[in-house]
Amino acid sequence: MTAPLRFGLLLFPRLTQLDMTGPFEVLSRVPGGTVHLVWKTRDPVAADTGLTMLPDTDFATCPQLDVICVPGGPGVAALMEDAEVLAFLRRQADGARFVTSVCTGALVLGAAGLLKGVRATTHWASHDFLAALGAVPEHARWVRDGRVVTGGGVTAGIDFALALVAEMVSPEAAQAIQLQIEYAPSPPFAAGSPETAPPAVLAAAKARGAGMRAEREALVARVAARL
Amino acid sequence: MTAPLRFGLLLFPRLTQLDMTGPFEVLSRVPGGTVHLVWKTRDPVAADTGLTMLPDTDFATCPQLDVICVPGGPGVAALMEDAEVLAFLRRQADGARFVTSVCTGALVLGAAGLLKGVRATTHWASHDFLAALGAVPEHARWVRDGRVVTGGGVTAGIDFALALVAEMVSPEAAQAIQLQIEYAPSPPFAAGSPETAPPAVLAAAKARGAGMRAEREALVARVAARL
Numbered sequence: 355m356t357a358p359l360r361f362g363l364l365l366f367p368r369l370t371q372l373d374m375t376g377p378f379e380v381l382s383r384v385p386g387g388t389v390h391l392v393w394k395t396r397d398p399v400a401a402d403t404g405l406t407m408l409p410d411t412d413f414a415t416c417p418q419l420d421v422i423c424v425p426g427g428p429g430v431a432a433l434m435e436d437a438e439v440l441a442f443l444r445r446q447a448d449g450a451r452f453v454t455s456v457c458t459g460a461l462v463l464g465a466a467g468l469l470k471g472v473r474a475t476t477h478w479a480s481h482d483f484l485a486a487l488g489a490v491p492e493h494a495r496w497v498r499d500g501r502v503v504t505g506g507g508v509t510a511g512i513d514f515a516l517a518l519v520a521e522m523v524s525p526e527a528a529q530a531i532q533l534q535i536e537y538a539p540s541p542p543f544a545a546g547s548p549e550t551a552p553p554a555v556l557a558a559a560k561a562r563g564a565g566m567r568a569e570r571e572a573l574v575a576r577v578a579a580r581l
Numbered sequence: 582m583t584a585p586l587r588f589g590l591l592l593f594p595r596l597t598q599l600d601m602t603g604p605f606e607v608l609s610r611v612p613g614g615t616v617h618l619v620w621k622t623r624d625p626v627a628a629d630t631g632l633t634m635l636p637d638t639d640f641a642t643c644p645q646l647d648v649i650c651v652p653g654g655p656g657v658a659a660l661m662e663d664a665e666v667l668a669f670l671r672r673q674a675d676g677a678r679f680v681t682s683v684c685t686g687a688l689v690l691g692a693a694g695l696l697k698g699v700r701a702t703t704h705w706a707s708h709d710f711l712a713a714l715g716a717v718p719e720h721a722r723w724v725r726d727g728r729v730v731t732g733g734g735v736t737a738g739i740d741f742a743l744a745l746v747a748e749m750v751s752p753e754a755a756q757a758i759q760l761q762i763e764y765a766p767s768p769p770f771a772a773g774s775p776e777t778a779p780p781a782v783l784a785a786a787k788a789r790g791a792g793m794r795a796e797r798e799a800l801v802a803r804v805a806a807r808l
């Protein structure tokens with residue numbers, strides 16, 4: 355692959371910032387690469403946890419990207435019915451080498467019609483919404499199906515981005531970045547997935563998420579009907 | 582521990598944003614907790630990779646924090662000789678329950694005189710600077726010595742923050758957050774530490790970092806002489 359590579363990460367209200375900042379840290383270290391933080395305007399955008407960040411590129415002036423990536427978070431609900439966002443993603447997807455997501459960003463790709471018949475993953479708590487959006491659900495840390503790469507929940511974006519760099523640049527380039535960011539993870543617990551979390555912790559998480567799931571079910575049904 | 586907990590993360594020019602955004606994602610999910618992004622002013626701050634973020638609290642109006650945390654990045658060099666920053670850290674440290682850092686943020690704690698005789702760690706490429714700043718260097722993903730907790734490079738901030746939540750709130754609270762952020766890491770390579778990275782990748786990283794190391798050696802010597 356010839357440099358420079360143009361990566362674009364969608365920065366939108368109420369995104370989960372680590373979905374974006376994990377891949378951002380990895381991709382911004384690609385030699386000769388550039389990372390665009392893209393939104394409708396360049397006004398400040400607040401994440402679901404309050405962190406406020408500045409987009410550096412707006413839809414109107416965004417160049418064709420080599421990689422478009424949609425992070426997740428509560429804000430995806432609004433994006434899934436936002437014609438301007440979906441049109442931007444489709445337009446970029448036409449010319450991009452890779453169309454990607456982290457976490458529930460996959461639901462936005464799905465709403466844009468970009469996951470039809472495509473093997474994909476997303477955050478565990480939204481995984482069962484993928485099929486209604488035309489995707490072929492797969493449980494993995496990240497899933498590549500042709501030029502579509504989808505990552506699992508939040509922190510999966512770091513693994514996804516390193517895998518993408520290995521594919522687009524070289525394994526050595528990805529390893530160099532992994533070393534720079536000292537990515538030798540050592541979680542204090544084995545609670546990071548539904549399969550390994552203590553049953554009481556999982557049950558409590560599901561109970562807390564029940565309200566959002568009900569809303570999202572209705573949303574996915576509406577969006578799916580239009581696809 | 583009674584809620585609410587006040588966490589404060591230092592947000593400074595040329596920080597490595599993932600040093601901060603990793604812990605931010607974890608700590609902002611602590612029930613009843615608040616996270617302050619603290620800097621001299623509330624003007625936008627740009628990370629070393631260009632991501633621009635907004636502080637929400639300035640030094641003058643910052644309440645006493647339960648946890649003060651200093652992330653790392655190239656910008657620590659300026660902080661290590663910045664009397665205003667060092668005074669703020671010392672003032673907060675007097676009343677905080679935990680004094681913490683991620684990555685080369687440990688060098689700033691050291692410059693503030695907060696690591697004297699304290700077991701500590703930092704990014705692998707700066708680890709040998711700890712001793713000159715009075716710390717007792719230790720190689721670990723994170724190190725707790727009394728109320729001082731220091732994390733290793735960049736991504737170690739996620740592990741550090743989960744461990745801190747387990748200590749300050751409960752293991753179940755940390756596990757719930759780990760599940761929310763689907764932190765079941767699966768790096769594509771085992772290149773995240775000097776011990777496991779391919780020798781050629783490590784050698785190249787050291788060669789690229791040689792210039793910064795030379796500057797930092799002189800800086801650490803100047804700072805150490807004042808301690």
